[in-house]
Amino acid sequence: MFRVEWMKALRRWRTYLIAAALAAIPIIMVLALKLSPPTGPDSGDGPPFLEQILSNGMFAALTGLVVIQPFFLPLATGLFAGDSIAGEAQGGTLRYLLIRPVPRARLVLAKYASAMTLLATMLALVAVSGIVAGGIVFGLHPIVTLSGTTLTMSASVLRLLATAGYMILAVSGLAALGVFISTLTDSGPGAAVATIILAITSEILDNISSLHAIHGLLPTHGWQAFIGLFRTPVDLGPMRNGLAISLAYTVIFLGAAAYRFSRRDVAG
Amino acid sequence: MTALATRGLSKTYGEQSVVDGLDLTVERGELYGFLGPNGAGKTTTIRMALGLIRPSRGEVELLDAPVFTPDGRRALERVGALVEEPGFYRFLSGRRNLEVFARAGGHGDGTDLRLSRLDEVLAIVDLTDAAGKRVRAYSQGMRQRLGIAAALLGKPDVLVLDEPTNGLDPQGMREIRRLLRRLADDGTTVFVSSHLLVEVEAMCDRVGVLAHGKLLAEGPPGTLRGFADHARIEVDDVARALAVIASIDGVELLEDGSRPGAGVVRVRLAGATTAAVNGALVSSGIAVSALTPERSTLEDVFIALVEGEDVPR
Numbered sequence: 001m002f003r004v005e006w007m008k009a010l011r012r013w014r015t016y017l018i019a020a021a022l023a024a025i026p027i028i029m030v031l032a033l034k035l036s037p038p039t040g041p042d043s044g045d046g047p048p049f050l051e052q053i054l055s056n057g058m059f060a061a062l063t064g065l066v067v068i069q070p071f072f073l074p075l076a077t078g079l080f081a082g083d084s085i086a087g088e089a090q091g092g093t094l095r096y097l098l099i100r101p102v103p104r105a106r107l108v109l110a111k112y113a114s115a116m117t118l119l120a121t122m123l124a125l126v127a128v129s130g131i132v133a134g135g136i137v138f139g140l141h142p143i144v145t146l147s148g149t150t151l152t153m154s155a156s157v158l159r160l161l162a163t164a165g166y167m168i169l170a171v172s173g174l175a176a177l178g179v180f181i182s183t184l185t186d187s188g189p190g191a192a193v194a195t196i197i198l199a200i201t202s203e204i205l206d207n208i209s210s211l212h213a214i215h216g217l218l219p220t221h222g223w224q225a226f227i228g229l230f231r232t233p234v235d236l237g238p239m240r241n242g243l244a245i246s247l248a249y250t251v252i253f254l255g256a257a258a259y260r261f262s263r264r265d266v267a268g
Numbered sequence: 269m270t271a272l273a274t275r276g277l278s279k280t281y282g283e284q285s286v287v288d289g290l291d292l293t294v295e296r297g298e299l300y301g302f303l304g305p306n307g308a309g310k311t312t313t314i315r316m317a318l319g320l321i322r323p324s325r326g327e328v329e330l331l332d333a334p335v336f337t338p339d340g341r342r343a344l345e346r347v348g349a350l351v352e353e354p355g356f357y358r359f360l361s362g363r364r365n366l367e368v369f370a371r372a373g374g375h376g377d378g379t380d381l382r383l384s385r386l387d388e389v390l391a392i393v394d395l396t397d398a399a400g401k402r403v404r405a406y407s408q409g410m411r412q413r414l415g416i417a418a419a420l421l422g423k424p425d426v427l428v429l430d431e432p433t434n435g436l437d438p439q440g441m442r443e444i445r446r447l448l449r450r451l452a453d454d455g456t457t458v459f460v461s462s463h464l465l466v467e468v469e470a471m472c473d474r475v476g477v478l479a480h481g482k483l484l485a486e487g488p489p490g491t492l493r494g495f496a497d498h499a500r501i502e503v504d505d506v507a508r509a510l511a512v513i514a515s516i517d518g519v520e521l522l523e524d525g526s527r528p529g530a531g532v533v534r535v536r537l538a539g540a541t542t543a544a545v546n547g548a549l550v551s552s553g554i555a556v557s558a559l560t561p562e563r564s565t566l567e568d569v570f571i572a573l574v575e576g577e578d579v580p581r
Contacts, residue, residue: 092355100373265321
């Protein structure tokens with residue numbers, strides 16, 4: 001089933017459109033910095049690490065990941081996870097999968113697995129595109145951490161990989177929520193948009209410090225904890241929190257999706 | 269051995285009853301026509317039989333296995349179906365679509381069989397040349413035929429087709445009817461729903477007539493015909509004749525020749541004989557110049573049954 005999902009994804013324009021848009025982001029940043037380098041001291045505006053790209057192309061990958069996370073990642077999650085089952089219902093293909101028969105719980109898992117694989121591929125693409133573009137234009141050097149220490153080259157690459165890895169694990173909870181929403185409706189775009197809205201709302205609430213009490217319940221809480229990878233010593237606490245939230249969301253909402261979908265009348 | 273059996277099958281949505289206490293038995297190897305107007309509950313019945321929606325009450329079995337059980341799911345592997353309308357991935361070619369459905373649901377003998385039959389089923393529905401085109405570019409008739417091809421993929425023992433000739437031209441309809449007849453003759457059970465009488469009349473072994481979620485009549489198309497006979501009566505005084513007819517049990521008025529005086533009255537004989545009607549009219553002093561029994565078509569039967577449902581009794 002997973003293989004079938006993958007085959008379908010690879011034959012959709014949508015997949016390539018998102019991939020191209022995401023891969024273009026680090027390239028655009030690198031070109032912009034090359035063509036019009038900022039003058040004077042670091043202004044503090046713009047995404048973190050942006051201006052470090054000038055001295056180290058490695059940061060193009062990191063900055064790329066950082067800038068896609070707040071908006072493009074929820075967007076892609078909406079399209080890959082939110083649309084997953086509702087889109088099949090809307091297209092009239094869901095009933096044909098179920099009478100094949102594909103067990104309903106298995107379909108939920110296959111959809112989740114393929115959404116996660118697609119999201120991981122997209123993040124990898126951004127990282128690779130950043131390394132290649134940044135490397136060609138500005139060269140690749142060991143990363144200097146926020147604490148001022150310089151990592152070895154292999155440690156730098158490892159931290160970059162860990163960042164992408166953490167981001168994919170951190171989005172897994174939202175993806176499970178998206179799959180759950182997808183079992184509730186027969187409108188693919190509706191489920192996708194609902195997922196995106198929930199993610200962005202969660203990000204907004206997460207930034208309101210007076211709502212501190214509920215931050216631990218938000219699916220996007222801890223998304224930025226990867227920053228701990230660029231401190232010396234590495235700050236794992238917030239990342240552990242983020243992973244715990246994602247794990248809880250994944251277990252709860254995948255379970256709810258399988259439960260709800262197995263009992264639901266399928267008209268689509 | 270039954271292919272499909274329902275007992276007291278019902279589905280209600282809130283107050284509205286879509287399928288209402290349906291008892292249906294389809295034997296292995298027969299070509300069963302499930303006839304009813306749009307909205308009669310045909311698709312809902314089919315969805316329940318295929319495990320897509322849960323009955324509100326009653327039972328449904330597929331190949332002798334209750335549908336919402338592991339055995340029922342296994343039975344689905346031997347079923348091919350078209351439900352309401354074909355559903356395809358518009359961004360994939362016709363052949364790729366079949367491949368997706370062939371591969372879906374894991375691997376094993378069933379998958380190998382389905383994959384080995386891709387070209388064969390495409391040829392059966394005459395889509396070999398269009399197999400590489402994206403479904404987006406297919407006409408409605410082509411999609412319908414691809415839907416039938418998908419249903420045939422697994423060499424099913426039971427074929428459940430919901431309005432399979434929708435969107436086809438007359439020639440395409442005839443080809444599908446012939447195909448279904450041939451499959452049934454080769455031992456496949458075919459359960460086909462339709463709102464078109466000519467369609468089921470031309471090919472089915474047995475027909476069930478559904479309206480408002482209830483089975484109104486069932487039998488070979490030939491016996492259904494005799495179900496309701498009509499009579500055309502020419503009288504010299506329509507108004508008085510109507511009064512007399514209203515007093516006879518087992519006669520229903522179909523139409524009257526609206527003008528006063530001499531005219532034609534058409535009735536449906538639901539129990540009463542033509543002789544009884546004639547006798548009653550004549551003894552009331554009405555001159556009957558002609559009384560012609562009219563053998564009804566299946567269409568008359570159908571309309572009589574379906575409309576009769578609306579008449580409170």
